[in-house]
Amino acid sequence: MNEITRLKKSDATPPRRTPMHVRPTGPILPPSNIQGNALMVVIAIMAFLACLTLGAVSMVRATATGWQSQISREITIQIKPSDELDMEESLLKAKNLALSFVGTREGMILDDRATARLLEPWLGPGLDLDELPVPRLVVVTIDERNPPDFEAMRDLLSKEIPQALLDDHRTWVDRLVSMASTTIWIGGGVLVLVFTAMVLTVIFATRGVISGNRHIVEVLHFVGAEGGFVAKEFQKHFLKISLKGSAAGGTIAAVLFLILGAWQANSRATPESDQATALFGTFSLGVAGYLGILATMVVIALLTTLTARLTVMRTIDEIDLVRSDPGRSDGLPAS
Amino acid sequence: MIHFENVGLRYGMGPEILRDMTFDIPKRSFQFLTGPSGAGKTTLLRLLFMSLKPTRGLIRMFGRDLSQIPRGELPMLRRRVGIVFQDFRLLDHLTTYENVALPLRVRGKDEGSYRNDVIELLKWVGLGERINVLPAVLSGGEKQRAAIARALMDRPEILLADEPTGNVDPPMAQRLLNLFLELNRLGTAVVIATHDLGLMDQVNARRMILTDGRLDIYE
Numbered sequence: 001m002n003e004i005t006r007l008k009k010s011d012a013t014p015p016r017r018t019p020m021h022v023r024p025t026g027p028i029l030p031p032s033n034i035q036g037n038a039l040m041v042v043i044a045i046m047a048f049l050a051c052l053t054l055g056a057v058s059m060v061r062a063t064a065t066g067w068q069s070q071i072s073r074e075i076t077i078q079i080k081p082s083d084e085l086d087m088e089e090s091l092l093k094a095k096n097l098a099l100s101f102v103g104t105r106e107g108m109i110l111d112d113r114a115t116a117r118l119l120e121p122w123l124g125p126g127l128d129l130d131e132l133p134v135p136r137l138v139v140v141t142i143d144e145r146n147p148p149d150f151e152a153m154r155d156l157l158s159k160e161i162p163q164a165l166l167d168d169h170r171t172w173v174d175r176l177v178s179m180a181s182t183t184i185w186i187g188g189g190v191l192v193l194v195f196t197a198m199v200l201t202v203i204f205a206t207r208g209v210i211s212g213n214r215h216i217v218e219v220l221h222f223v224g225a226e227g228g229f230v231a232k233e234f235q236k237h238f239l240k241i242s243l244k245g246s247a248a249g250g251t252i253a254a255v256l257f258l259i260l261g262a263w264q265a266n267s268r269a270t271p272e273s274d275q276a277t278a279l280f281g282t283f284s285l286g287v288a289g290y291l292g293i294l295a296t297m298v299v300i301a302l303l304t305t306l307t308a309r310l311t312v313m314r315t316i317d318e319i320d321l322v323r324s325d326p327g328r329s330d331g332l333p334a335s
Numbered sequence: 336m337i338h339f340e341n342v343g344l345r346y347g348m349g350p351e352i353l354r355d356m357t358f359d360i361p362k363r364s365f366q367f368l369t370g371p372s373g374a375g376k377t378t379l380l381r382l383l384f385m386s387l388k389p390t391r392g393l394i395r396m397f398g399r400d401l402s403q404i405p406r407g408e409l410p411m412l413r414r415r416v417g418i419v420f421q422d423f424r425l426l427d428h429l430t431t432y433e434n435v436a437l438p439l440r441v442r443g444k445d446e447g448s449y450r451n452d453v454i455e456l457l458k459w460v461g462l463g464e465r466i467n468v469l470p471a472v473l474s475g476g477e478k479q480r481a482a483i484a485r486a487l488m489d490r491p492e493i494l495l496a497d498e499p500t501g502n503v504d505p506p507m508a509q510r511l512l513n514l515f516l517e518l519n520r521l522g523t524a525v526v527i528a529t530h531d532l533g534l535m536d537q538v539n540a541r542r543m544i545l546t547d548g549r550l551d552i553y554e
Contacts, residue, residue: 025446219426
């Protein structure tokens with residue numbers, strides 16, 4: 001080993017000898033670079049938008065369901081005035097008839113003052129109900145889960161009090177159900193679009209970063225690494241990036257909802273809060289909403305990891321395809 | 336150890352880059368692969384490294400017909416071949432030590448089991464003081480030696496080197512050549528692709544000369 005000895009002699013006699021220690025072995029893929037950081041930011045932004053949309057849709061859904069249940073929780077019996085009718089007696093009778101049905105909870109006769117208040121927007125203040133033939137109302141609260149037989153109630157009322165008309169708010173409920181369903185569908189559509197955009201962005205960004213690291217895949221391949229090993233290394237790397245990114249995005253979205261919820265709770269009965277509540281409902285996600293955010297984060301992390309694995313395996317396949325088809329030289333010199 | 340029989344290769348629908356290659360590379364042999372630029376030296380090295388498949392002919396590596404070997408088994412076969420690329424292909428974010436240890440790391444070996452071997456090998460190629468240095472601060476000759484050390488790390492049966500002296504000055508080229516000869520004396524077959532006639536004249540070794548895709552061998 002004369003040459004080796006000479007090489008060692010020439011290179012191993014520097015003026016200052018450094019101790020022979022090896023730094024802790026680093027990961028095969030560079031832990032952070034511009035591409036990796038950019039991917040993390042992209043994932044964080046997409047996770048934030050997806051979680052925000054998820055939260056918003058869940059809020060809209062809760063609000064729409066709230067409207068629906070509030071309206072369908074009551075029915076109204078309207079009694080038209082007539083000369084031969086004792087209104088007060090008929091109101092009481094109608095209330096008792098309604099409450100005799102299974103599925104009703106309580107009944108309330110709207111008194112003169114309440115009726116006048118109800119008509120105030122159209123007929124103005126100071127209305128004297130004795131001067132006008134104004135119908136009177138009985139409001140009956142029902143059990144939503146076990147509603148009474150409306151047809152039977154309607155038949156009985158019309159038989160006993162011909163001037164009585166039962167309004168189960170079906171038209172309103174149907175319209176609200178339809179509006180709420182449309183709102184939920186639109187929200188769901190927006191959610192699907194945002195998730196699709198997120199999935200595609202994450203996939204393309206991950207593929208872009210791997211394409212920038214193709215030389216690493218090639219070197220590992222050429223030093224005898226099996227496809228599974230290379231894929232595992234890339235998976236580990238991208239799992240870390242995506243977990244950091246999605247955790248950041250998801251946490252910011254969750255904190256935003258918490259802050260908005262706290263603001264709304266602390267500023268009740270102010271015009272701003274009332275307006276926000278009317279527009280968006282309450283900024284409260286509930287356990288399901290926060291679990292949804294957590295699930296979104298996990299989905300993004302898994303998606304990135306899976307994309308990394310598939311892209312690396314495909315890169316290795318491409319390298320092998322060049323092998324099986326010399327026509328695909330991938331720009332390598334043929335000299 | 337390696338047997339080529341009537342091997343031909345063309346890229347796509349183009350002309351044959353390599354034609355009727357028939358030769359053997361015996362164990363512990365030493366040979367130069369030479370020829371003018373564009374003659375197909377790198378392509379032949381890629382065939383030897385199993386990173387290309389011939390369009391015709393038979394290649395037997397270590398007693399096995401390459402066309403019969405499933406893709407999944409190729410990494411195992413590649414581990415028996417060391418290759419030194421013309422552009423070194425060292426990973427910039429890894430130190431000299433980590434680059435050289437890479438072949439053992441990808442085999443799933445525990446670092447404790449190879450640490451001393453890697454350090455010994457680095458000392459052997461004269462990089463004992465450059466263990467923790469990144470490739471960016473290594474000179475051309477040092478990079479070349481790191482690439483050679485990486486190729487040798489898992490004791491391959493054959494070493495393929497593509498223009499190993501192309502980026503170094505004549506004294507370093509001489510030192511690298513002596514290193515290859517030393518390796519060969521230790522039992523590794525060596526194929527050096529070069530068009531440096533001066534380098535070849537220093538050693539009385541087998542010459543494989545590629546001209547217009549045809550191979551002539553001078554023992």
